Amino acid sequence: MKNRGLLMLGIVTFGYAFLYVPLISVIVYSFNDSRLVTLWGGFSLRWYGVLLEDGEVLAAAWLSLKIATITATVSVIFATLLALGLNRLGRFQGRALLTMIMTGLLVLPEIIFGISVLFLFISMGEWIGWPTTRGATTITIAHITFATGFAAVVIRTRLGALDQSLEEAAMDLGARPLRTFFDITIPAIAPAMIAGWLLAFTLSLDDVVTASFVSGPGSTTLPMLIFSKVRLGVTPDVNALATVIIVLVSVGVVLAAVITRKKPKPDLA
Amino acid sequence: MIFQDKNPGDGRRQWLRYAISVPYLWVLLFFVAPFFIILKISFADPIVAQPPFTALFDWAKTGFEQLQITYDNYLFLIQDRFYSIIYLSSLKMAAVSTLLCLLLGYPMAYFIARQPDRRRNILLLGIILPFWISFLLRVYAWMGLLGTHGVFNNILMALGIIDSPVQMLYNDFAVYVGIVYSYLPFMILPLYANLARMNLDLHDAASDLGAKPWQVFLDVTLPQSKPGIIGGCMLVFIPASGEFVIPALLGGSDTLMIGAVLWDEFFKNRDWPVASAVSVILLLILVPPMMWFQKSQAQQELE
Numbered sequence: 001m002k003n004r005g006l007l008m009l010g011i012v013t014f015g016y017a018f019l020y021v022p023l024i025s026v027i028v029y030s031f032n033d034s035r036l037v038t039l040w041g042g043f044s045l046r047w048y049g050v051l052l053e054d055g056e057v058l059a060a061a062w063l064s065l066k067i068a069t070i071t072a073t074v075s076v077i078f079a080t081l082l083a084l085g086l087n088r089l090g091r092f093q094g095r096a097l098l099t100m101i102m103t104g105l106l107v108l109p110e111i112i113f114g115i116s117v118l119f120l121f122i123s124m125g126e127w128i129g130w131p132t133t134r135g136a137t138t139i140t141i142a143h144i145t146f147a148t149g150f151a152a153v154v155i156r157t158r159l160g161a162l163d164q165s166l167e168e169a170a171m172d173l174g175a176r177p178l179r180t181f182f183d184i185t186i187p188a189i190a191p192a193m194i195a196g197w198l199l200a201f202t203l204s205l206d207d208v209v210t211a212s213f214v215s216g217p218g219s220t221t222l223p224m225l226i227f228s229k230v231r232l233g234v235t236p237d238v239n240a241l242a243t244v245i246i247v248l249v250s251v252g253v254v255l256a257a258v259i260t261r262k263k264p265k266p267d268l269a
Numbered sequence: 270m271i272f273q274d275k276n277p278g279d280g281r282r283q284w285l286r287y288a289i290s291v292p293y294l295w296v297l298l299f300f301v302a303p304f305f306i307i308l309k310i311s312f313a314d315p316i317v318a319q320p321p322f323t324a325l326f327d328w329a330k331t332g333f334e335q336l337q338i339t340y341d342n343y344l345f346l347i348q349d350r351f352y353s354i355i356y357l358s359s360l361k362m363a364a365v366s367t368l369l370c371l372l373l374g375y376p377m378a379y380f381i382a383r384q385p386d387r388r389r390n391i392l393l394l395g396i397i398l399p400f401w402i403s404f405l406l407r408v409y410a411w412m413g414l415l416g417t418h419g420v421f422n423n424i425l426m427a428l429g430i431i432d433s434p435v436q437m438l439y440n441d442f443a444v445y446v447g448i449v450y451s452y453l454p455f456m457i458l459p460l461y462a463n464l465a466r467m468n469l470d471l472h473d474a475a476s477d478l479g480a481k482p483w484q485v486f487l488d489v490t491l492p493q494s495k496p497g498i499i500g501g502c503m504l505v506f507i508p509a510s511g512e513f514v515i516p517a518l519l520g521g522s523d524t525l526m527i528g529a530v531l532w533d534e535f536f537k538n539r540d541w542p543v544a545s546a547v548s549v550i551l552l553l554i555l556v557p558p559m560m561w562f563q564k565s566q567a568q569q570e571l572e
Contacts, residue, residue: 004482011376018373018450019399022410025420029413039418078292085289089282094293101296103563107504109511109555111528112548115535116303119545123306145299148292160570177284198401206403209513213535223405230409230518234416242406249402257394 023246030239047240054237057225064205064222067136071143072151072201078144079151079196080189086152087159105149114213117142121214134216142214143204150203151196158192191260198256202249304552311342311545342546352547356554358525362441363510366448370456370505371498373449378460378497379490383469393461400454408447408518415443415519443519444526448509456501463497463569464490496569503562507555527551 030048034041051057086098121138125131131138166188170180186193208223215224229235346352381392399407414420415437422434437443472490476482513528520526527547535544 008376008380011373012380015373015377015453016395019395019453022407022414022450023399023402025414026406026410078295081285081289082292084285085293089285089289092286098293098296099567100563101300103559103566105296105300107507107555107559107562109508109513109528109551111511111513111531112552113300113303115531115544115548116307117299119306119310119541120299120303141299145296148296177282181284202401206405208405223403226405226409227514230405230412234409234413238406238409239413242403242409245406246402250398253394253398253401257390 026239026242027246030236030243032236032239035236047236048244050237051240051244056220057222057237057241060220060222060225063136063219067140067143067221068201068204070140071147071204072197075144075147075151075200076155076193076197078148079155079200080193082148083152083155083159084185087156088164102149102152105146106153110146110207110209113146114142114210117145117210118213134214135219138214138216139211139219139221142210143200143207146210147200147203151200154196154199155189155192158189162188195256198252307545307548310542311549312339313342313542313545342542343550345543346546346550352530355525355527355530356550359510359527360554362444362448362526363506363512366445366452366509367456367502367506369445369449370453371502374453374456374460374501375494375498378457378464379469381457381461382464382467396454396457396461404451405514408451408515411443411447411450411519412438415446438519439521441520441524443521444516444524447515447519448505448512451515452505452509455504459500459504460494460497463494463500467493496565499562499565500569503558503565507558507562510555511551 031043031045032040033044033046082098082102085092086095086102089095118134121131121134162185167180167184170184171177175183206223207221208227211221211224212227215221226238226241229238377396381389381396384392412419416422417434417436417438419438421437422431425431426434467490469490472485475485475489511528511531512526513532516524516526516529517532520529531544531547531551534540534547538544
């Protein structure tokens, strides 16, 4: 019995170490003065300086932030409507297809989505004259599409746990459906909508494959830039960039967890 | 009206029926329609469709309409053994990674599900946190750990365990590490959600009453966690089999994964019809696991 517990504890410890050792290593080496990324040359902040002066990185980061903000906002609206439809409308025509699409959005390898949505844009350009070029707009459209699937999962989980009788009661008492929606449903699922927004934002900010297919000249997103840098090997300024992102995200996630702690059962994502 | 109510009488949610059609049409246009387009291009003539780099856009203007239907792309993929080997190799790598994720993720999910509420939330946060940090950068982090002059080699050499650096990066081993690492949260979260719903204390009681703990686990816990296992495995296996970033950054020249081949076919060889045919076949291979996943999800929802 004792051995079984120890084995389990060993696996769990290994699992957490496995998840965090790479992150810690990147943070440590971002403060390395040496140009040779894996030899320790003393503590230094020089790579952060390099990063701040790199116009290309800053421009790409700005573009990615803009795309991610629009993506998150639109996809959380779409996701809320789809989640409500699937959880509240009962059977409707096209429901089976919609659930299949939602699953597809979650698991389809990005590379298939990227290549097929690019061909759609080209065909559309041919048939209806839009889009004529590819860039930030086509990336945003593609991102909204797959991010909607992920945001919907988070919101559906919450909707499923929500007691419907409040909505029914409001409507029985004469509240109009839209009023019920804004006064009862939205406040109840707001935490999940925020989580969904953040998830969509993160996915958009992180996507390299789809963006590579549907971007055009002059619209290089941050992940595309990072990917082209690291494809040739480890570079110290990417370590600094990674550290900035790791710290920002960690602070955000931990803060969100602390704030929502009082609420019953925080959502998974 | 598209979304006709099969249960008339409840007109209260009429607005939702109209509102949902916007995102529905959006995903139909940008997610479903593209499959028909790659299907069509995959039957296009590869000779016509092999323009030099600069002519790509011109070719796009002349239109897909003028392309003649041919099965050459599929014949090419079937006849060239290279592609069958790559498909099999991708599926094997995805399957092995999925199994490794399960072997590591199941004990972790089980452990977390057994903790008191407070500690449970902190441990869960520990699983979710890496998932929020850039996937690309987390894969990149392994390049620094596994490299010839990377952290692991330096430590092993300093400890005197090895005399010269071991090749850990740019091979299949690194790709397995990368996939298991990146997809582990996708395995743990559905497993946890499933295990947390069970009354694991009851299972303990069974063993206290004399049942062997392993017997209880194999006879009760494991069968009950089947939906979680299927969910977790599919969330890892399906995307992993088309993975591109991980083999591109961590794999070697002999790492065979279809995602990387598809990328080269598209960006290097500029052969759009063959790239489309490669995607269509991958998609067809992934349809059965997707259906299976879908079915298990639907069953779980009913419970």
